[in-house]
Amino acid sequence: xxxxxxxxxxxxxxxxxxxxxxxxxxxxxxxxxxxxxxxxxxxxxxxxxxxxxxxxxxxxxxxxxxxxxxxxxxxxxxxxxxxxxxxxxxxxxxxxxxxxxxxxxxxxxxxxxxxxxxxxxxxxxxxxxxxxxxxxxxxxxxxxxxxxxxxxxxxxxxxxxxxxxxxxxxxxxxxxxxxxxxxxxxxxxxxxxxxxxxxxxxxxxxxxxxxxxxxxxxxxxxxxxxxxxxxxxxxxxxxxxxxxxxxxxxxxxxxxxxxxxxxxxxxxxxxxxxxxxxxxxxxxxxxxxxxxxxxxxxxxxxxxxxxxxxxxx
Numbered sequence: 325x326x327x328x329x330x331x332x333x334x335x336x337x338x339x340x341x342x343x344x345x346x347x348x349x350x351x352x353x354x355x356x357x358x359x360x361x362x363x364x365x366x367x368x369x370x371x372x373x374x375x376x377x378x379x380x381x382x383x384x385x386x387x388x389x390x391x392x393x394x395x396x397x398x399x400x401x402x403x404x405x406x407x408x409x410x411x412x413x414x415x416x417x418x419x420x421x422x423x424x425x426x427x428x429x430x431x432x433x434x435x436x437x438x439x440x441x442x443x444x445x446x447x448x449x450x451x452x453x454x455x456x457x458x459x460x461x462x463x464x465x466x467x468x469x470x471x472x473x474x475x476x477x478x479x480x481x482x483x484x485x486x487x488x489x490x491x492x493x494x495x496x497x498x499x500x501x502x503x504x505x506x507x508x509x510x511x512x513x514x515x516x517x518x519x520x521x522x523x524x525x526x527x528x529x530x531x532x533x534x535x536x537x538x539x540x541x542x543x544x545x546x547x548x549x550x551x552x553x554x555x556x557x558x559x560x561x562x563x564x565x566x567x568x569x570x571x572x573x574x575x576x577x578x579x580x581x582x583x584x585x586x587x588x589x590x591x592x593x594x595x596x597x598x599x600x601x602x603x604x605x606x607x608x609x610x611x612x613x614x615x616x617x618x619x620x621x622x623x624x625x626x627x628x629x630x631x632x633x634x635x636x637x
Contacts, residue, residue: 325566328352331484332462334373340405340465340564341371349375355546355566366590367524368472369546369566371405371465378460380414380435380480384496385454389475392492397454400470401519401526403586404448405550408463413450414439415458416502426499430490435480440501449518449526451505455498467548469588471523515599522592529599531583536602537576541569545589545598553579561585575602 327343330351337343341353353371383398390396402413418440421429429435439459444450452458457479460466477489477496509517511527514537518526531537531554539547539556546568549561555577556567567574576583589595 326354326356328354332374332376332378334375337373340373349373355548355568357568365472365544365568367544367546367588368468368470369548369588370468370470371564372460372468374460374462374464376462377482379478379482379484379486380439380457380459381476381478382457382493382497383452383454383473384475384477384492388496389473394473394475396471396473396475398471398473398475399454399521399523400452400468401524402448402450402452402460403467403518403526403528403550404444404446404450405465405467406446407444407448407465411444411463412441412461413444413459413464414441414461415450415452416440416456416498417500420500423494423499426497427490427494430479430488430493433480449508451519451521453503453521455496456502457493457497457499458502467550467586469524469526469546469586509594511594511596514601517594518586520591520594524591525589525594527587527594527598529583529585529587531576531578531585533578533580533582535578537578538600538602539569539574539576539587540595540597540600541572541574541589542595543590544568544570545587548586548588549583550586551584552582554583554585555579 325343327350329348333349333351335345335349337345337350343350343353351373355369357365385397388397417438429438439457444464477493478486479488479493481488511517514529514531516528518528546566547556548566549563551563554561557574559567561583587598
């Protein structure tokens, strides 16, 4: 895991992480493969912690990103883990504008006033396709799955004196409301597809106490525990723990308090065989896994040293 200091970050990362904040507020936690020599993943899973609004920004699609020498664009999705009363995010503009009107709103600083702001609460899922102007407000902890790219064009930054990227932002932005988001699709009692697109599939899995499952990950996949406890193979999972799998299968033995988790893997379609329940004789009595499991850090990605604060990133 890599820690990312941010001016809008938080000094309180619990219960999601025990990472140190002695060097300043942490805004993002990036999950990484334990083997740092392994190829870069196509997807990036991270947690965001906000105590102040993030910049208003937009990400390019693959075609534009490649036209300026980047490997790919950035489409993303958010799952709200917690939100204070009144917390908001912005997705798209409140009504269509011309490119000239958008440029004017960026340069005169009124862009925040023409965004479409939405209140959010725990459990909300938000899909942000490339080209969508967006922002995250204060008081939110969220999980984000995205194409592995840091291609971000800033339109407004609340006076933080960081660079704006007006030309590229206007070139890639959709200057109007965000398209309607498809509703979640329930695949079974245990699986719900939250969002699906050509780049990734994001599911919520809800596993009952004491059950046993087989997780099949033929493609690059991330599993993030958000409630409850379990054993995935020899790895103990608690809220905030993530595991990477690829061309692999693993048993999940669910603890006494069940397991709610996010499962993200490469798109464009849902994997019907991603999760298979064990037979009745495989079911583990909830007491056998005891009270909440204590995470074993040696079985997951080691926590990297925090990056030096870089308030311009």
